[in-house]
Amino acid sequence: MINFEEELKKFHPSLEVEDAEEAIYNQDLTDMADLMVKIVKESKKTGE
Amino acid sequence: MICYQCGCTLSEHDFCTNCGADVALYKRIIYISNRFYNDGLERASVRDLTGAIISLRQSLKFDKNNVEARNLLGLVYFETGEVVAALSEWVISKNLRPKKNIADDYINMIQTNQNRLDTINQTIKKYNQALTYCNQDSLDLAMIQLKKVLSLNPKFIRAHQLLALLYINNEEWERAKRELGKCLEIDTNNTATLRYLKEVDEMLLPEENSKKSRKSEEVIKYQSGNETIIQPVNVKEGRGVTSLLNLAIGLAIGIAIAFFLILPARIQTARAGIDEELKKVSEQSDAKTATIDELQQQLSELQTQNDTLQQDLSAYMGKDGTLQSVESLMKAAGAYLTDPEDVTTVADYLDAIEGEEAEEGEHENSEAFDNLYNTLYALVGPQIAESYDENGHNAFWAGNYEDAIPNLAKAYQYDPTNGQALFDLANSYYRLGDEAKAKELYEEVIRLFPNTEKADKSRNTLAQIEAGQE
Numbered sequence: 001m002i003n004f005e006e007e008l009k010k011f012h013p014s015l016e017v018e019d020a021e022e023a024i025y026n027q028d029l030t031d032m033a034d035l036m037v038k039i040v041k042e043s044k045k046t047g048e
Numbered sequence: 049m050i051c052y053q054c055g056c057t058l059s060e061h062d063f064c065t066n067c068g069a070d071v072a073l074y075k076r077i078i079y080i081s082n083r084f085y086n087d088g089l090e091r092a093s094v095r096d097l098t099g100a101i102i103s104l105r106q107s108l109k110f111d112k113n114n115v116e117a118r119n120l121l122g123l124v125y126f127e128t129g130e131v132v133a134a135l136s137e138w139v140i141s142k143n144l145r146p147k148k149n150i151a152d153d154y155i156n157m158i159q160t161n162q163n164r165l166d167t168i169n170q171t172i173k174k175y176n177q178a179l180t181y182c183n184q185d186s187l188d189l190a191m192i193q194l195k196k197v198l199s200l201n202p203k204f205i206r207a208h209q210l211l212a213l214l215y216i217n218n219e220e221w222e223r224a225k226r227e228l229g230k231c232l233e234i235d236t237n238n239t240a241t242l243r244y245l246k247e248v249d250e251m252l253l254p255e256e257n258s259k260k261s262r263k264s265e266e267v268i269k270y271q272s273g274n275e276t277i278i279q280p281v282n283v284k285e286g287r288g289v290t291s292l293l294n295l296a297i298g299l300a301i302g303i304a305i306a307f308f309l310i311l312p313a314r315i316q317t318a319r320a321g322i323d324e325e326l327k328k329v330s331e332q333s334d335a336k337t338a339t340i341d342e343l344q345q346q347l348s349e350l351q352t353q354n355d356t357l358q359q360d361l362s363a364y365m366g367k368d369g370t371l372q373s374v375e376s377l378m379k380a381a382g383a384y385l386t387d388p389e390d391v392t393t394v395a396d397y398l399d400a401i402e403g404e405e406a407e408e409g410e411h412e413n414s415e416a417f418d419n420l421y422n423t424l425y426a427l428v429g430p431q432i433a434e435s436y437d438e439n440g441h442n443a444f445w446a447g448n449y450e451d452a453i454p455n456l457a458k459a460y461q462y463d464p465t466n467g468q469a470l471f472d473l474a475n476s477y478y479r480l481g482d483e484a485k486a487k488e489l490y491e492e493v494i495r496l497f498p499n500t501e502k503a504d505k506s507r508n509t510l511a512q513i514e515a516g517q518e
Contacts, residue, residue, distance in 0.1 A: 001247070002213075002216060002243075002244065002247050004213065004216070004217045007213055008182055008183070008213070010240070011179055011182075011206065011209075011210055012179075013175075013176040013179055014130070014132065014172045014175050014176060014206065015132040015133065015136075015172070016132065016169060016172050016173060016176070017131075017132055017135075017165065017168065017169045017172070018169075019132070020132045020135050020136055020139075023132070023136050024136045024139055024140060027136065027140065029112045029140070030112075031108065031109055031110060031111055031112040031113075032077045032080075032081075032109060032110045032111070033052060033074060033077050033078070033110070033111055033112075033113075034112075036052075036073055036074060036077060037052050037053075037074075040070075
């Protein structure tokens with residue numbers, strides 16, 4: 001049986017057009033490739 | 049694919065041919081990203097938008113520079129009604145690859161149409177408002193707001209789902225199912241949608257589910273050697289008599305329905321038609337009766353007029369059908385032409401004309417009639433007057449007043465200057481004892497012939513009459 005209150009909590013306000021800029025700036029764009037490069041660089045540093 | 053260290057294009061080797069960096073792991077990451085992109089594309093093509101979003105996000109987690117995956121993610125967001133999320137992805141994509149990027153077209157498509165952008169923003173605001181109403185327990189207002197949102201943007205999945213949830217809360221299962229059906233048309237594999245739909249289906253078809261379980265109980269299974277025999281319980285085969293009976297009952301019900309429902313309606317319609325016809329005929333009949341009455345009234349008026357005219361005409365007509373006055377005038381003219389000295393005959397005819405006119409009253413004669421009459425009157429008038437005067441005075445002097453009166457009256461009539469005739473006429477009446485008429489005539493003498501001997505005598509006689517009366 002669906003609990004209305006619980007289900008309602010899963011719905012969040014949608015971003016408005018004015019908030020789009022802020023959302024883009026705040027987006028975490030770090031990817032696996034970044035992590036890999038960082039790890040490689042750090043391992044090189046520790047090797048030196 | 050380019051080297052993460054020097055930016056040089058990589059070859060098939062696991063190291064960069066320019067800087068010598070180890071790119072084996074990097075290449076693997078890029079491959080995984082591409083694989084997720086392919087998966088996302090495949091899911092999007094079968095409208096599994098939720099699955100496509102998950103795959104494309106995964107792809108971007110491995111390689112944020114995968115522009116194709118980002119553009120596709122934006123497109124999928126746009127399809128689900130998440131326009132701001134779509135715009136965000138396309139803007140990032142455009143920053144990563146400023147040229148030859150389809151995201152540029154998508155952004156332009158939205159930004160160039162200000163109305164569309166306003167509508168999108170309005171939709172989002174209304175959705176957020178609806179969510180606020182839900183949290184404030186104003187569920188009716190939330191429903192109204194969500195319906196408005198969906199009229200503006202029918203692909204907004206989250207709005208559909210929220211509306212379906214509200215319907216479920218109100219136990220309006222059919223409506224909830226309809227909304228969820230619309231969600232599935234847009235996104236076939238949305239987990240929340242499927243979960244709600246399952247709940248709705250269970251609420252809509254509890255009997256079917258129980259029937260299924262009951263059916264399983266209504267069979268007997270047993271093992272006969274290597275075979276499993278499944279025998280239904282309490283199943284009777286249909287009999288011919290029962291079928292016929294059912295058919296007869298159905299037929300009877302059909303006839304009854306026709307008799308009680310269809311037939312009265314038909315009769316009612318027919319009666320209404322007849323009443324309408326009757327009304328029309330009645331109206332026509334009334335109109336005709338009114339016309340007949342009017343015509344009869346006209347007829348009676350014309351009949352009356354005709355009778356009056358007939359009476360008038362018969363009064364004018366002689367025995368032979370000619371007008372009497374005309375006939376008399378013609379006779380008078382004929383008598384004068386025959387013997388101009390025979391004034392008595394002419395006078396008789398002229399008197400007859402006057403008598404008729406007196407009898408019939410004043411009326412218009414023709415000009416020719418009047419001319420002839422006046423001419424005759426002028427020709428014979430003096431002679432007639434003289435003749436009457438002579439006869440009248442002879443009778444007066446002889447003491448025969450009864451004969452004197454008509455002659456003297458005629459003499460005065462034909463010669464109004466004959467004052468003596470008028471005076472002797474008055475004397476005749478006086479002597480016959482008709483004092484009223486005598487008085488009238490004496491007064492006329494005094495009035496018409498003043499300062500004459502006759503007037504003085506008249507005054508004296510009048511004084512005597514008045515003295516006698518007193």
